[in-house]
Amino acid sequence: MTDIKKGLAGVTVDETAVSKVNPETNSLLYRGYPVHELAATQPFEAVAFLLWNGELPDAEQLAALRRTEREHRALPDDVRAAIDLLPTSAHPMDEVRTAVSVIGARETAGISNVMDAVGTPEENLQRSIRLWAQLPAVVAYGQRRRRGQELIAPRDDLDYAANFLWMTFGEEICTPPQAAEHVEATEAASVPAPSTSSGSSASGGVPDPVVVDAFTRSMTLYAEHSFNASTFTARVIASTLSDLFSAVVGAIGALKGPLHGGANEAVLHVFDEIGTAGNVVPWLDAALADKRKIMGFGHRVYKRGDSRVPTMKAALDTLVAHYDRPDVAELYDALESEFVARKGIYPNLDYPSGPAYALMGFDTLTFTPLFVASRVTGWTAHIREQQAANALIRPLSEYVGPDERHIDGYVADA
Numbered sequence: 001m002t003d004i005k006k007g008l009a010g011v012t013v014d015e016t017a018v019s020k021v022n023p024e025t026n027s028l029l030y031r032g033y034p035v036h037e038l039a040a041t042q043p044f045e046a047v048a049f050l051l052w053n054g055e056l057p058d059a060e061q062l063a064a065l066r067r068t069e070r071e072h073r074a075l076p077d078d079v080r081a082a083i084d085l086l087p088t089s090a091h092p093m094d095e096v097r098t099a100v101s102v103i104g105a106r107e108t109a110g111i112s113n114v115m116d117a118v119g120t121p122e123e124n125l126q127r128s129i130r131l132w133a134q135l136p137a138v139v140a141y142g143q144r145r146r147r148g149q150e151l152i153a154p155r156d157d158l159d160y161a162a163n164f165l166w167m168t169f170g171e172e173i174c175t176p177p178q179a180a181e182h183v184e185a186t187e188a189a190s191v192p193a194p195s196t197s198s199g200s201s202a203s204g205g206v207p208d209p210v211v212v213d214a215f216t217r218s219m220t221l222y223a224e225h226s227f228n229a230s231t232f233t234a235r236v237i238a239s240t241l242s243d244l245f246s247a248v249v250g251a252i253g254a255l256k257g258p259l260h261g262g263a264n265e266a267v268l269h270v271f272d273e274i275g276t277a278g279n280v281v282p283w284l285d286a287a288l289a290d291k292r293k294i295m296g297f298g299h300r301v302y303k304r305g306d307s308r309v310p311t312m313k314a315a316l317d318t319l320v321a322h323y324d325r326p327d328v329a330e331l332y333d334a335l336e337s338e339f340v341a342r343k344g345i346y347p348n349l350d351y352p353s354g355p356a357y358a359l360m361g362f363d364t365l366t367f368t369p370l371f372v373a374s375r376v377t378g379w380t381a382h383i384r385e386q387q388a389a390n391a392l393i394r395p396l397s398e399y400v401g402p403d404e405r406h407i408d409g410y411v412a413d414a
């Protein structure tokens with residue numbers, strides 16, 4: 001009998017120079033740099049550049065990337081029209097998947113010979129940058145559309161992360177310049193409530209720096225994680241010499257599942273179910289009796305804790321203090337300590353990022369699309385790496401169906 005590795009667990013399928021996950025030392029390196037160092041010091045644009053090019057950008061390279069990113073920030077009319085064809089009750093991951101399909105069809109229009117679909121390395125770098133630049137508008141518009149709010153135009157004076165927040169929340173997330181001296185008062189404000197306003201013009205305010213910082217860190221932490229399910233999906237598609245956008249669409253489908261990226265949304269559903277820290281024990285008793293998986297815990301590779309959690313937990317703690325929401329921290333800590341004590345299974349990145357995104361004001365359904373907006377950098381780095389040293393990914397299977405048999409004149413509707 002063939003030795004089958006279910007779920008490819010423990011199987012090394014290829015080499016990569018994009019990132020290194022080391023469960024022994026609990027470290028994650030992007031192109032050699034520890035992810036927590038990148039999250040603490042770099043704008044997300046620099047992290048994206050690093051993943052695509054292998055080195056951090058110099059000032060000129062960063063400025064050039066930022067110029068290109070700003071040029072492509074606005075939601076194209078036809079992409080918006082395609083999104084608007086979908087019911088507002090469609091899952092936002094389906095919306096993002098559809099939008100990337102439309103962006104890809106626009107980008108590759110005119111390529112009628114399938115042999116040309118794959119494109120050159122330089123074409124694919126530029127496609128990666130443009131796709132990354134357009135996704136915030138897709139995600140932001142999705143949330144606004146579901147809330148019955150108008151599209152907000154991008155702002156050229158803001159970097160990637162601040163502009164992403166601006167396009168999602170507009171003035172709701174801004175600290176007006178005149179209020180700068182009242183930071184303490186701002187820090188005592190409650191979580192921004194969903195607004196029904198439809199403001200779409202730039203104001204003198206800038207997105208709250210505390211939120212921008214936490215959001216930037218989350219984008220960096222989500223950007224890349226070696227051969228996870230969605231990245232592997234992207235590489236499988238790329239290995240057929242299909243186009244970059246098809247590979248990203250497939251990756252989005254893989255990321256949607258709650259065992260992978262959908263877990264950050266699922267964590268908030270769990271928090272909503274439990275309600276308060278005092279309910280953790282009876283909730284967990286019932287959940288484990290039902291053999292439920294507890295979302296936001298466990299990992300295929302890390303068995304002693306996810307290397308990204310401490311950085312995201314610190315960002316969550318900052319938001320908890322900023323919005324004065326100790327109840328969120330109490331529930332977080334109570335579920336973590338009770339579950340770890342019972343099962344010895346530790347939180348993964350989705351556990352702190354879920355409540356962090358909720359405190360920032362994102363709808364629960366928007367969390368996994370945020371993961372897409374970040375991970376598109378890692379996916380496209382891997383797609384280009386796959387293309388550069390390609391071998392069609394085509395594994396074998398062990399057949400366990402019926403032995404050979406024959407029709408012998410059988411006809412269903414005789």
Ligand code: CMC
Binds near residue numbers: 299348
């Ligand atoms: N809750 C309850 N039990 C768990 C959990 C969990 N979250 N995770 C693992 N286990 C148990 C599992 O039931 C099994 O027990 P037993 O041996 O008694 O059957 C054992 O631990 C091994 O679990 P597994 O599912 O075979 O391990 P895996 O390496 O295939 O699973 C995982 C990894 C992420 C699918 C799993 O831990 C899980 O389902 N976690 C919840 C979903 C989640 O948070 N996913 C996000 C993953 S990290 C971010 C990302 O990649 O997007």
